[in-house]
Amino acid sequence: MSFDYKPYLRYEKLPHMWCPGCGIGIVVKAMIRAFDDLEWDPRDIAVVSGIGCTSRAPGYLNMNTLHTTHGRALSFATGIKMHRPDGNVVVIAGDGDSTAIGGNHLIHAARRNINITMIVNNNNIYGMTGGQYSPTTPLGAKAATAPYGNLEPSFDLPHLLRGAGASFVARGHVGNGRQLSTILKKGFAHNGFAFIEVVSNCHTQFGRRNRMADPMNMIKWISDRAKPLKKFGQMEEDDKAKYFPVGVLFEEKDRPEYTATYEKLIKKLSA
Amino acid sequence: MISEEHRIAITGNQAIAHAVRMARIHVVAAYPITPQTSVVEEIAEFCAAGKMDAKFIQTESEHSSMSACIGASMTGARAFTATSSQGLALMHEMLHWAVGARTPVILGEVNRALAAPWTILTDQSDSMAQRDTGWMQFYCANNQEVFDSTLLAFKVAEQVLLPAMVVLDAFVLSHSTEAVILPPQDLVDEYLPPRETPVKLDPDEPHAFGGMMFPDVFMEQRYKIEQSMDIAKEVILSEIEEWEKATGRQLKPLYPYRIDDAEVVVMCLGTAFGSVRYAVDKLRKEGIKAGGIRMWQYRPFPIKQLKELIPEGSQVGVIDRAVSFGISGPVGSEVKSVLSPESRNSVYGFIAGLGGREIQPESVESVFRAMLEGSADPVGINWVDVRK
Ligand code: SF4
Numbered sequence: 001m002s003f004d005y006k007p008y009l010r011y012e013k014l015p016h017m018w019c020p021g022c023g024i025g026i027v028v029k030a031m032i033r034a035f036d037d038l039e040w041d042p043r044d045i046a047v048v049s050g051i052g053c054t055s056r057a058p059g060y061l062n063m064n065t066l067h068t069t070h071g072r073a074l075s076f077a078t079g080i081k082m083h084r085p086d087g088n089v090v091v092i093a094g095d096g097d098s099t100a101i102g103g104n105h106l107i108h109a110a111r112r113n114i115n116i117t118m119i120v121n122n123n124n125i126y127g128m129t130g131g132q133y134s135p136t137t138p139l140g141a142k143a144a145t146a147p148y149g150n151l152e153p154s155f156d157l158p159h160l161l162r163g164a165g166a167s168f169v170a171r172g173h174v175g176n177g178r179q180l181s182t183i184l185k186k187g188f189a190h191n192g193f194a195f196i197e198v199v200s201n202c203h204t205q206f207g208r209r210n211r212m213a214d215p216m217n218m219i220k221w222i223s224d225r226a227k228p229l230k231k232f233g234q235m236e237e238d239d240k241a242k243y244f245p246v247g248v249l250f251e252e253k254d255r256p257e258y259t260a261t262y263e264k265l266i267k268k269l270s271a
Numbered sequence: 272m273i274s275e276e277h278r279i280a281i282t283g284n285q286a287i288a289h290a291v292r293m294a295r296i297h298v299v300a301a302y303p304i305t306p307q308t309s310v311v312e313e314i315a316e317f318c319a320a321g322k323m324d325a326k327f328i329q330t331e332s333e334h335s336s337m338s339a340c341i342g343a344s345m346t347g348a349r350a351f352t353a354t355s356s357q358g359l360a361l362m363h364e365m366l367h368w369a370v371g372a373r374t375p376v377i378l379g380e381v382n383r384a385l386a387a388p389w390t391i392l393t394d395q396s397d398s399m400a401q402r403d404t405g406w407m408q409f410y411c412a413n414n415q416e417v418f419d420s421t422l423l424a425f426k427v428a429e430q431v432l433l434p435a436m437v438v439l440d441a442f443v444l445s446h447s448t449e450a451v452i453l454p455p456q457d458l459v460d461e462y463l464p465p466r467e468t469p470v471k472l473d474p475d476e477p478h479a480f481g482g483m484m485f486p487d488v489f490m491e492q493r494y495k496i497e498q499s500m501d502i503a504k505e506v507i508l509s510e511i512e513e514w515e516k517a518t519g520r521q522l523k524p525l526y527p528y529r530i531d532d533a534e535v536v537v538m539c540l541g542t543a544f545g546s547v548r549y550a551v552d553k554l555r556k557e558g559i560k561a562g563g564i565r566m567w568q569y570r571p572f573p574i575k576q577l578k579e580l581i582p583e584g585s586q587v588g589v590i591d592r593a594v595s596f597g598i599s600g601p602v603g604s605e606v607k608s609v610l611s612p613e614s615r616n617s618v619y620g621f622i623a624g625l626g627g628r629e630i631q632p633e634s635v636e637s638v639f640r641a642m643l644e645g646s647a648d649p650v651g652i653n654w655v656d657v658r659k
Contacts, residue, residue, distance in 0.1 A: 051357075067389065068596055069386065070304075070332075070357060070361075071332065094304075100302075100331040100332065101302065101331055101332040101333075103331060108398060126303050128305070129303035129304060129305050129308045130303070130305075130308055130309070130312065132303040132308065132312070135331065142311045144308075144314040144315070145303075145311065145312060145327070145329050146315070146319070146329075147316055147320070148319045153574065170603060229384045
């Protein structure tokens, strides 16, 4: 029997607002499959988002969802997790939302190692507001606010997050939903701050300006550059620039998790 | 004088962008937010295409945009940003800073309601929430006014060393195309010469900015800001005159409509005034002496002009598109405080048009009727078109 997504979706909210072929749908599907594999009860899941196309995802999910302000999803999520450390807290955000206006919160949530899963749908652009360059827009790529090419170097998100203290850093892409789901599952199960970058397509705002208006072309462009971590490691340095590694890039299982450490302190002081 | 040849069809957002280009801006720092975004997109395009000799930076948040504008302004540059709603709210801390630091930054503010819940449609809750920051505010009702106000804002701000917001309704102006006359560049250059500032960050003459002020001087600094607001009232009038001499177009702190003999008056800010005029005409046909006033200059508050325009003894209904919860609409309570000491008018506060709800001629008519029938609450909030 085919997989039944219905229980996980607010069916009455469909059709969704995304452009046909948008990568966000693939991420949502992979999330649902991962939740299902882990047998998480939707009532125990809180999905928090900020602003942007990606941040519309929780609205379609039939669980506890919170659509917050631009950049602050992780701060709201931190509040939720502090009071309900027993629940599963997941944040889904776009690259502009999470790494520009929310960049501060991103590195500090990672540093605290609080048990939240952060999924960043990285499509290299601000989609919803009309295609302005984001902190992950590649150098030279065109955007509404960079009509002659982007002058700003972009973030390498896994490196940034590892440096900031995330205890789980992974990357998937929208060209391989099954693999993405497996990666998300590992991130959800990780006890600590788990960061997952999803290399995704916004053919409407990024693709159109960069000769990839067709979503299939853009997803192919992404898939062709994705290499499993092991294979990527064996590549010549020069070739590495043309590809990106996917899979679990970094994992440290025994780093103390913030809410647990806090709980311990409370127990100790009230003993 | 300007000929019709300079007439082009542009949106309100483009009108700001053109004014900023013609003001020969030096630094533009902004962050995307609907429905402001097309202002800075247009500017980015002008910059990149070499039509503007300015630096455009897309920052990581509105808070940073305003910070960058203040920094640029402190070096003597002409600085501009544009935003809306949540973006303006996020700038709040820096709005105060811009005033305290006496930096004449100009901000294009596209009115959009604040969350939660989410909406991208217009009301004035975002800019009204900034009324106490010390920014001058000009509320526009058409795209020509948006263009003219932006240039005037630079001219006034740089003289009184206070920042200014040019405010326009989301979508109704920001994304609607109208005919706008752009004057030739040399006319603008003559009207708005390069900025001169008495004190700035200058390696040749170093100063320390952002110092600590103790109670012995702090209040005097605040008093000086208020003094500048007062001076601004006069400067605005003389700049309106200059602009009229140059272009033939006149801006007004307050726009009256059939007010002279009016016994009942409705006041508002922004594009909703179209509905006010319509309702006034309708009531006049019935023999009711109705009139309207649109407020363009909200900060500094045009106290003198308001008293001059509003006929003594008339009833005044103020429509606010923002609520100060627990009391009334912001403009309504201010008009009350201006007119009431002499008890010359009864003033009523109405709230309408929140979150993009249209203020229809019928809505305004109901405001007039409530006053005429004596059913309007003189103290509390009078809600218009609300399911209670
Ligand atoms: S604009 Fe881009 S990110 Fe937004 S829905 Fe369309 S394709 Fe997806």
